[in-house]
Amino acid sequence: ADVATRELEAYTRLGDDHSRWLIRAAGLWDALGRDDDAMGRYLAAMALAPDDADVRGAYGRALLRSGEPALALEALREALVLRPTDAATRELLEGLEPAERTDEAFAVPANELLRRVSEETGYPTRILEELTVNTVFESGLGSSFHQIATQIVDDEGARSFRTYSIVFDPDVQRVTVRAALVHRNGRVLEATDSFEQQLGEPAYRIYYDTRALVLVFPDIEPGDVVEVRYRVDDVAERNQFDDYYGDLVFLQNDVPTAHVDYVLVTPEARTFYFNEPALESLTHETRVESGTRVDHFHAADVPAIRTEDDMPGMTEVAPYLHVSTFRSWEDVGHWWWGLIHDQLYADEHLREVVHELVDGVTDLRERVRRIYHWVIENTRYVGLEFGIHGFLPYRVPQIVQRGFGDCKDKASLIYTMLREAGIDARLALVRTRHNGAITDLPASLAVFDHAIAYVPELDLYLDGTAEFSGLADFPDMDQGVTVLLVGPDSAELRRSPVMTPDQNRHDRTMSVTLAADGSGTIEVDETFVGPVAPWFRSQFQPVGTREERLESWFRAVLPGTDVSEHRFEALADFDAPVRFHFEAAVPQLAVRDADGLRVRGSVLDDLVRSVARTESRDLATDLGTPQHYVEDRTIHVPAGFSVGDLPAGGEARSEFGALSMTYSSEGREVRVRTDFTVSRDVVSAADYPAFRAWAAEADAIVRQRLVLVGGGR
Numbered sequence: 001a002d003v004a005t006r007e008l009e010a011y012t013r014l015g016d017d018h019s020r021w022l023i024r025a026a027g028l029w030d031a032l033g034r035d036d037d038a039m040g041r042y043l044a045a046m047a048l049a050p051d052d053a054d055v056r057g058a059y060g061r062a063l064l065r066s067g068e069p070a071l072a073l074e075a076l077r078e079a080l081v082l083r084p085t086d087a088a089t090r091e092l093l094e095g096l097e098p099a100e101r102t103d104e105a106f107a108v109p110a111n112e113l114l115r116r117v118s119e120e121t122g123y124p125t126r127i128l129e130e131l132t133v134n135t136v137f138e139s140g141l142g143s144s145f146h147q148i149a150t151q152i153v154d155d156e157g158a159r160s161f162r163t164y165s166i167v168f169d170p171d172v173q174r175v176t177v178r179a180a181l182v183h184r185n186g187r188v189l190e191a192t193d194s195f196e197q198q199l200g201e202p203a204y205r206i207y208y209d210t211r212a213l214v215l216v217f218p219d220i221e222p223g224d225v226v227e228v229r230y231r232v233d234d235v236a237e238r239n240q241f242d243d244y245y246g247d248l249v250f251l252q253n254d255v256p257t258a259h260v261d262y263v264l265v266t267p268e269a270r271t272f273y274f275n276e277p278a279l280e281s282l283t284h285e286t287r288v289e290s291g292t293r294v295d296h297f298h299a300a301d302v303p304a305i306r307t308e309d310d311m312p313g314m315t316e317v318a319p320y321l322h323v324s325t326f327r328s329w330e331d332v333g334h335w336w337w338g339l340i341h342d343q344l345y346a347d348e349h350l351r352e353v354v355h356e357l358v359d360g361v362t363d364l365r366e367r368v369r370r371i372y373h374w375v376i377e378n379t380r381y382v383g384l385e386f387g388i389h390g391f392l393p394y395r396v397p398q399i400v401q402r403g404f405g406d407c408k409d410k411a412s413l414i415y416t417m418l419r420e421a422g423i424d425a426r427l428a429l430v431r432t433r434h435n436g437a438i439t440d441l442p443a444s445l446a447v448f449d450h451a452i453a454y455v456p457e458l459d460l461y462l463d464g465t466a467e468f469s470g471l472a473d474f475p476d477m478d479q480g481v482t483v484l485l486v487g488p489d490s491a492e493l494r495r496s497p498v499m500t501p502d503q504n505r506h507d508r509t510m511s512v513t514l515a516a517d518g519s520g521t522i523e524v525d526e527t528f529v530g531p532v533a534p535w536f537r538s539q540f541q542p543v544g545t546r547e548e549r550l551e552s553w554f555r556a557v558l559p560g561t562d563v564s565e566h567r568f569e570a571l572a573d574f575d576a577p578v579r580f581h582f583e584a585a586v587p588q589l590a591v592r593d594a595d596g597l598r599v600r601g602s603v604l605d606d607l608v609r610s611v612a613r614t615e616s617r618d619l620a621t622d623l624g625t626p627q628h629y630v631e632d633r634t635i636h637v638p639a640g641f642s643v644g645d646l647p648a649g650g651e652a653r654s655e656f657g658a659l660s661m662t663y664s665s666e667g668r669e670v671r672v673r674t675d676f677t678v679s680r681d682v683v684s685a686a687d688y689p690a691f692r693a694w695a696a697e698a699d700a701i702v703r704q705r706l707v708l709v710g711g712g713r
Contacts, residue, residue: 258301283298328443368462381465432477443493461483469534474499536571601704608699630675637670
C-alpha cells in the first residue's frame, strides 16, 4: 500500500496542472479509500476547469459515494447546467429526486386522449395526438420528446401498427422509451418486445450509421388506443454543425389527426425563423420565461391528405412547418461552403488526370464532357452517410483513391476537376422531384436530399450519380426542382430546367407482317434520346441477358413477343442515342372478326386511362419530363386480304401537346405515322378538365382500326 501511495503521489504531481489528469488521479485515490485525497484532487480539477461538465459530474458522483447526497445533488445539477444533454447525469438525478422533465410536461394525459376517440372515421386509424417537443440548448445540442397516440379502427389499422420505429444515431444520440401502452376497455397493457435494426438501402448502395428501435405490439385489436412516448437526447460532446438548426415537419397525415402539436424550446438570445404553414386551424403561441423562448404550434381536426395518382411531392400537397437558424438561402449556401470548401482540392495525381483529359481541347462542352465521363466511369455510387458526412463530402483525393462516393462526393469531384481545368463551376444542392418544391423562407439544409454540379457558361447540370448517362441525359428527378447553386462567392436559389419534348424523344420504325389468323412477325428499329436512354444502356450492357430483357420489356407493349434476332449499336457511347434493332414473332397483332382483321395503327392506346383516369382532380398531375414519340409503322397485308377500311387519322392539338396520325395505302402495304408530343411536365388541377378533354380527343384518333377484309373462314 505504501508503494502504491508513493507511485500515486508521483503520478498526481506529473499532471497537477491538467484537470483530466487530476480526475484520473482522484479516481485512483478514491479506489484506495483515501477520500480526503480524492476530494482534494476533484476540487483542484474544478478550480482549473470550472466549466467542465465531466469534472463537475465526477465530483458529484464521488460525493454520492462518500455519503454526501445533498452536496452530490448540487454538483450534479451544476454539471447538467453545463451540459444539458448529459443523459447519464440526468438519469442519475432523476433517480435521486424524481421530477417531470420540462418538455414532457406537454404530453396529453391518457384520459384526455381517450375522450378524443371517434366512432366514425372512415380510415384504418386515427391519430389522437401527435406531439413533438424539440429543445435546443446554448451549445447547439438538443433533445426531442415525442408523444403519438393512435386509435385503431379496423383490422387493417391493427396490422399497420403492430410495430413502431424510432430512428436515432447511436453514436451521438440516446433513445429512452417513456411509455409504450395499449389502452383497451379501461385496461392499460404494455408493449414488452423491442429490437434494433440497422438502417440503410444496400440494394441502392446507401449505408447509414442510424438505427431504428422497433417497438412491437403483437396483439393490437380494433378499438385499441396505442400510445408511445419517447425521447431522443444528444449525447455528443458538441453539435457537429456548430449552432445551425433546421427542421421540416408535415402537419397533415394520410389519416385524420385530432390534434397536432409542435413545440420548439430555445434560448431567448438566439433567433429562429419559421415559415407560415398553409393550414387554417394552425395557431402559433410564443412565450418567454427565464431566458427561454417557447414556440408552440397547434392544430386541431386536421383532415387526412387526399392522395391522387401522379400527384406532386408532399411539400406541394401538405402543409409543413419549416424552422431554421438561417433566414435566407444565401446564408445557407455561405455556411455550407464554409463547411465543405477544405475538402475540394486536387492532389498531384488528380491534376495529372485533368490535364491528360483536357490539354489541347478548346471546345468547352468537349472539355466538360471528358471530365464528366471520367467521373462516371471511374467512380461507383456508394453512399456512406455516417455522421457529419451526411452533409460533408469526403476529401476529393480520398474519393478518387476509393473509387466510389455518394452524390455530394461525386459532385465535389466533378466540381474540383472542372475548376482545375479552368472551367467555372458550382455545386448544386437539389430537392429531388418526388419531394416537391420549396421556395419560401426560411432556408435550411433540411430541404435538400441530393447534390450535383453545374457549369454556368453552358447552363448545364451534371449528375454524377447518373451512371450510363451522357451530358444531354438530365435525370427526371433533377428537372424542374428547387436547387441551391453554391460557390466560393455566391449562393443562389433556382429552379432547374425542364427538358423539351425533343430532348426526350423516342423514334420507332416497325414493319408488321400479318398472318391470316392475326399473328405475325415484326421488325423494329428503336432510337432513344434523353433521360430514358441511360436505362436502356444499363439494361442491355450484359450481352448474355439481352434477349431475355428485350422480350420482357417489349411484352408490355405486345404480349407474347418472342425475339429471334437483335443487335445494339454503341451502348458504350453515352453521348450517342440508344439504337437497336430486333425481329420477333407475336401471337396477336390483329383481331379477327366477321369483317376480317382489325389492326391497330400504333402502340399508343387509351391515353385517358394512362394519364387522366379520374374525371376531376384536387391536385396537380405530374407528367414527368415532356416527351416526343414518333412511330412509323408499315403493315404488310396478308394473302387473301385487302384494305377494306382505311382510317381517316386526324389531329388533336392543345396547349398540353399534340397527336397526329396519318394512314396511307400503296399496293399491299399500309403506312401509319404517329406523332405524339406531351409538352407539359405538370398540369394544374384547374387545367385538368381541358387536359382530359384533349386526351379523350386523342384517344378517338388512336382507337381507329385498319380493317382488312377477306380471308374467309
